[in-house]
Amino acid sequence: MKSLEFHKYQWKQKGYILLSLFTFLFGVNLFAEVKKENQVLDWDKDRKQFVHKNITFEDLGLKSKTNYILENFSIYSKLEQGPIPLEQVEGNLKLLTLGFQLRKIESRFKTIVRNAGIKDKITEFNPKVRIRVDAPFAYSPTDYYDSKVSLKNTALTIPPAESNGTWNSELWFAPKWDLPVFGTFAFERIIDTASCPDAIYHEYTHLVTGKYLGNNAIGRSLAEGISDYYAASLLDHPELYTHKTCEAVKRQLIVSAFRLDKEIGIYDANIESDFKKDFAFIPSLLWQYRALVGSELADVTIFQAIAKTSAGDRFFPEFINTLSDSLFTEVKKRNGEEQAKSLAMQLETKVWIPHGVYSNLSKNQSVFSVFPKSSIRLSNSDEKSNEFCGQKNELEFYWKEVNLEEPTLRFYWHCNSVKLPLIIQMDQTNPMNYLFSSNLHFLNGKLKFASQNADKVNPKLSAENQVLYLQMVNYVKDNYFYRKTMEKEVRLYLDGGNDASHIDTIRMEFAYLGNSKKRFRYTFPAVKDGFYGSGI
16 A cells, blocks of 8 residues: 555656646746847857847837838838738847848948948938848749749849839848759759848849949849959958858758859950859959958949949950049049059059959050051952952951950941941950960951841942842852851951061951962051050
């Protein structure tokens, strides 16, 4: 009996202990629900990574007591009509980090814009920027959702659109795929980017630069490179989209992380139309620019260049020229002209030229500096064409229009009273080919019709001249061009005798002569006595 009573007592005691433990844990959970801890991911400069940091709602600068609305942002979930209620924000690391970091980068850009002397209030948005977290995977700017349009991005900035002086802008952050389906689409959007501060910085930069670079600039190499640069510069850390800058990366399978301080190659013109060709080149080159001139000066002058950039401008040569000019002007204002010249020259020789780009400072080192500065008329060297061009048979070359921005030589073939427009398009694959060197003996180009519709006759011509025009077109096709490509390789030889720093003439002829040996050969005088220096 005693044994039974003892066992009953033990079971009661165990029951009380378990009940107390359950009550305690349940109470803790209830308390945790009531007293949620508000934390964000914030950058630790010493550890070079984002760490958890406690904040209060006051740190967010809320403009509503009920919904997630900041001074210039209203934050929504998915496609809901109203902003997220604050009770859903409390204790939510992702939502708190998003608002905190948006406010932080907004403040940084206000400083940059002020120091750059930009009067536009580009960090102010009316109406507010609409932020969507856990946004759908496809969108259209009008209906928001379109199942036929797939987005292969983890975050998206809908291009700013101006109407009656106001800008309508949105940022979308896609949800994380916990169990992604194996495929390209899944792999490209497996990070919950609303909790990644570097991704937030990147997308916000699109907002403030989109007003200058154009509504359709997002996705272009220049815009993407600038957004990556500022994301890294504001962290003062050259590595992006890793577990250090985005905590969510730790749990993911594949991440496109990269460093801006790694060695990069030579500029490839193909990146202008396809930034995925080498998405690291532009931000990495701008990072080298930052290392040379200093972080504050780099941030300011890059933004000054952005403000002077048009929607259609390329990274090279337009943006490079504008940035070099901005640097010279800003340093001259701060430290005088002598130091401005010195730093601009260092930029040219240490950063730009080694990577295949250069600014107007190097114009005296380019082949364009010795090209003729006026139009030149020469008799047609193709004697066979005299059979139908008895009255006039000459070519008129417009040399003065050839430059770094448009390396194309335009000319007319004048036959009697009819003219046929043609062009020689210089090879633009590597801009370094335009700079003088001991190994530069000629430029490559391609002879083409100036118009893709060269066969289409101007109806204003007389019947006789229409026949002559078509005869000229067919003559070029039959005697000059390759049938498949409708073009012909041409070389511009830089002839200067034994003196490597002297050019007397520019000799033009087909690269592969064949049967056309004497049909296309012309010589032009070089300008400035054909001399160029060995340095900038």
